Amino acid sequence: MLPVLILLCIGFELLSGRFATFTNLSIVMQQAAINTTLAAGMTFVILTGGIDLSVGSIVAASAMVSVMGSLIPGWGYIGIPAGLAVGLACGLVNGLLVAVVKLPPFIATLGSLTAVRGFARLIGNDTTVFNTAMPFAFLGNGSLFGVPWLVIIAFAGIVVSWLILRRTVLGTFIYAIGGNEDAARLAGIRVTAVLTFVYAISGLFAGLGGVMSAARLYAANGLQVGQSYELDAIAAVILGGTSFVGGIGSIWGTLVGALIIAVLSNGLILIGVSDIWQYIVKGLVIIAAVALDRYHRSRG
Amino acid sequence: MLPVLILLCIGFELLSGRFATFTNLSIVMQQAAINTTLAAGMTFVILTGGIDLSVGSIVAASAMVSVMGSLIPGWGYIGIPAGLAVGLACGLVNGLLVAVVKLPPFIATLGSLTAVRGFARLIGNDTTVFNTAMPFAFLGNGSLFGVPWLVIIAFAGIVVSWLILRRTVLGTFIYAIGGNEDAARLAGIRVTAVLTFVYAISGLFAGLGGVMSAARLYAANGLQVGQSYELDAIAAVILGGTSFVGGIGSIWGTLVGALIIAVLSNGLILIGVSDIWQYIVKGLVIIAAVALDRYHRSRG
């Protein structure tokens, strides 16, 4: 899909003349940051043949907790681990439901999508919580040597995921389970533990996404954060070439997928396409991009 | 899942004392009607191992066209075939993308989810179209011998689906493709044609859902109708025991799944659970229901 991404960038630059500026590219990457982070976690899950629908709701819950934590006088930084912990906890529950109770992943995480969303609304009692003096605001809006922190975090997430998936035994097990779960069990792999891990890490990444959102907005709202983020995250993973069948795919593909989604949103605004037409064009470009990729590969 | 459904009904009746009245049960079934119809089409798709994310958007587009058709003086009934045609057309496109272009179903229908939503908004130019003198309003609000038309239509959809799936050769092909696509191809089955059919019928049912929505609300709005209906439809199918792996499941299960979802929504309002808690309880009940079902079956 990399060629498609490059093609899109060139197209938008030619059409708008404003796409390829440093500021805009940095905006695109910031926009992609949260989705990339969620998609990194989602890659683990989809590689095992599962799905995690709850990430959007987890982002909301984590963002709420993170902002509320940041309001503790003198201890504001606690918002970061608190948000992460919420994500990890939700992910662990998902993992146990799938791996131990053996629910179909779609149903288990659809249940959490709904329940965690309710929880996110409940803890803020349906109001917006905000912190004008957000101690870790720099994470959301600052940059390091000109590179936004959001981008650094997202990229770090990708690199860590890559290390786990491609350089550790655990990664091999994840691919193996996705490729053939029965065979993995017969080969003595701790399938239950690995599956639990996979949902836990997706939850953790979603928690990180929530912290990023909190740091960026200085605020959170149980209902208005993270709505249908799961779809974008899954789309990034699948655009990136990971297959629902399990066992096939790569984290770099996911990065490219997430960038394609962000570039599309940004570029269409830049060239002044109206909101309605953005929907239409976005849908068609996604289809065309994957079709082109197929064609390209089948010839290559 | 039937025991779970019955348990839920009994529980709500005990808690509210008003659940099991004729009127309320008829309301529940009406509320389930559109989702049941979508889920019937979705069952076909999921049985082949695919997914159709675009049904919610198709409902919107079909409802728009249906209401606009109903406004034609003297020819208002044209709204019905017009709505169905929109659904069928979208479904056919999905089918061709999956079967011929060989896109992953998730991506192909995610593309249509977005593009068709844009189309639905475009044709009404983002306003609500309405018809206070809807000629086929009886379909949405009338009843035949006390049974609401919506329920009759939905049930007819289920019966037709059952006939196709269990009594025709085509149905066997659908199960065969879901069970082992390569084997089906080697057996000389026209896999491409069957897959196209499956998405087409899902589109057609979604078109029917749009007509039902139009007849029920006398109005349609490109953005607000059918939002995330796909999730409910998929949930009904999976709750009903059909597996994402393909080839396993039944249409009656889907009916039960759709009823569980409707009973939950209705019952929680009846016993006066607040909106936020509805989210939480709904999520937990879905998880518990499937877990119970698993446990029950593993013992049975």
Place this chain on the structure above:
Amino acid sequence: MRHISKTFGSMAALKDVSLSVERGEVHALMGENGAGKSTLMKILSGAYRADAGGSILIDGREVDIDGPQAGRHCGIAVIYQELSLAPNLTVAQNIFLGREHRRGGFTDRKAQEAACRDVLARLRLAFPPSTVVSRLSLGERQLVEIARALASDARILVMDEPTTSLSLLETERLYEIIADLKAHGIGIIYISHRMEEIYALSDRVSVLRDGRYVGTLGRDEIVAERLVAMMVGRDLSSFYKKDHRPAADRRTLLSVRDIADDVRVHGCSFDLKAGEVLCLAGLVGSGRTELARLVYGADPRTRGSIALDGRALDIRRARDAIAAGIVYLTEDRRRLGLFLEMSINDNVSINVAAGDAHGAGFTNAVKARERADRAMKTLEIRATGISAKTGALSGGNQQKVLLGRLLETEPRVLILDEPTRGVDVGAKSEIYRLIDDLATRGIGVLMISSELPEVVGVADRVLVMRDGRIVGEIAAAPDQPITQEAIMAYATGVAAVDADA
């Protein structure tokens, strides 16, 4: 078929192969694993398209087989090597898939099941047409495949290793049917790695090697040495190898007592001695695989105990068995054994990867490569390299990869379920040599096999199963070798009285 070539990517699987079959002839096709036999047949059936240049003629007329449907139209039916049933459908639905009995667009289920019953009766199969295929054992599935081919009324019938999971009884039944088909003028192409089947059946034998046509032998010219020489280009001297000492005086290694799942296995007990090759024989569906899986912990058992070196083991899942030094080679390598999307390297080292890992769980790539290289060399796996995708290997080579994986765990007890399933003569003799080596090194080998000559050839002792019970034991003694007849007697129930007594 004339001048057929086929390339996958850059690799040529078939190079200019020609083959002809007459009416009423059984034409055997032989060759090592990966020689291209299955590929050639898939081209004939329309599953693959050949490269341009070749042609296929039926009754002297050139036909264009551009898909499975076209192949079927030309009267060609195939029993594929890799079983191609839909596991979620019933036996009847599978047998008539794509050729349903219909009334209008509706399936005529009654007529179909009646027709299915007829076909099953021809094969003397006991299960009803409404059985769901996923509930059948591997051997039973293979019989369903055969039934499907029989029901198709084809003029040309291709059988690609139809008997790999069948025991003698079913195989002989198949012989009768083939004779019957021949009499009706049907042309049969028969692929097998089992010599005795080739002798028994074929009118002519053609041999492929490395995708090339080597030659054809007529009925009277079929001699084992010559065939083997044609296939491998060299001579295989001793086929079965039994050099290790008889195990009589060895200590007991594995001891299984009254193990059962009370569904398919009902209380089996046996001892396996160190350095012994113990074979488990029986008819298809007799419960051998299930017994092995219970020992390995792959399925939960309802009672029974397992001890190694006299110490009781608490085996609840496969992992426990592996940790104790008991490993199991599945009979269904594609579904339960291999990770087809992964490399040979990963497949070979996955069982021991956790142990090899550097701190923090990082993969020890060097060690993994060593292991894969060793497996490639000792087992003579043919592939482009250790990073080749396992799914692209021929069946026999896949089997060797799986074996390689088990050997890397340095097991004490090796349970082999149909280890030579779909393996060519050369590789087979290598596997026998390997089994012998392992036994010599004191490893206990429990081998399940449906191929009686193989059982007779390698076993020190044979247990025979029937209906989930061990009904007989035959030990090799210098004066009284194990015979196929003795095994069959137990397996079919003729000699059951002895065992009960």
Place this chain on the structure above:
Amino acid sequence: ADKVPTRVGITVGTLGNPFFVPLVAGAKDTVAKAAPEADVTVIGADYDLNKQATQIDNFIASGVELIMINSVDANAIAPAIEKAKAAGITVGAFDVSAKGADVTVMTNNVQAGEIACKYLADQLKGKGDVVIINGPPISSIIDRVTGCKNAFAGYPDINILSDNQDGKASRDGGFAVMQGLLTRFPHIDAVFGANDPTALGADLAAKQLNRQEMIIAGVDGAPDVVAALKSGETRIVASSSQDPYAMAARATEMALAAFRGEAQPSEPVLLDTKLVTADNVGSYIGWDAER
């Protein structure tokens, strides 16, 4: 000539709601009148905070000089607005306040709820059982419900049966919630829907179950309610009208003035709402009127 912006960005909570059509038109027309050459981009945020914050970033990057915002959340959007202002951009808020904006014009939503519910209470002669169908927790909806409750509080014999169900601010949602409420409560005298689609959905549900006993009010003065009121075949008796076009026009005019450097009130300007009823619907100028 006056100083006018060359690039303008408009972001609204969502574009797919009929209310936003005249709202956006009002803002766009006003910009076009003052600065015909200006390049105007309009986008919807789908009620997603991150999305709206991103859109403002995009506006800053693409060099807009004026941002008109209908914020998803008044407080949460503050940091983004601060950034925009730091970049020298003038920010005008309309319909929903946005902390830090230079000017704010919005409907007096508390009042909208108040007059609708007061009307309901008066029609009931100060006595009866009522339900409030709530909506998503955005400020306009919260304010309306607050206003409505204030009004009902003045009538000791009015009893609120339910106020915690979410009609999703849509016909569909209003319909489903109302069906449940109708079953739960055998008698309902009046219904307040948080917006017109909700009220219309509730009306349809009551009609279908043949429940004649109640009257319904909403907020918006939307064309479909106008049509219903005119037809007379409805339980809807009133809707507090908003004038999205005029509201947006006013906000944009003020923002343009601020852009020119003219001092503007920092307090939000609250536009009064008028109650549309069957009696005065004939003279009501609706959203779909030509301007």
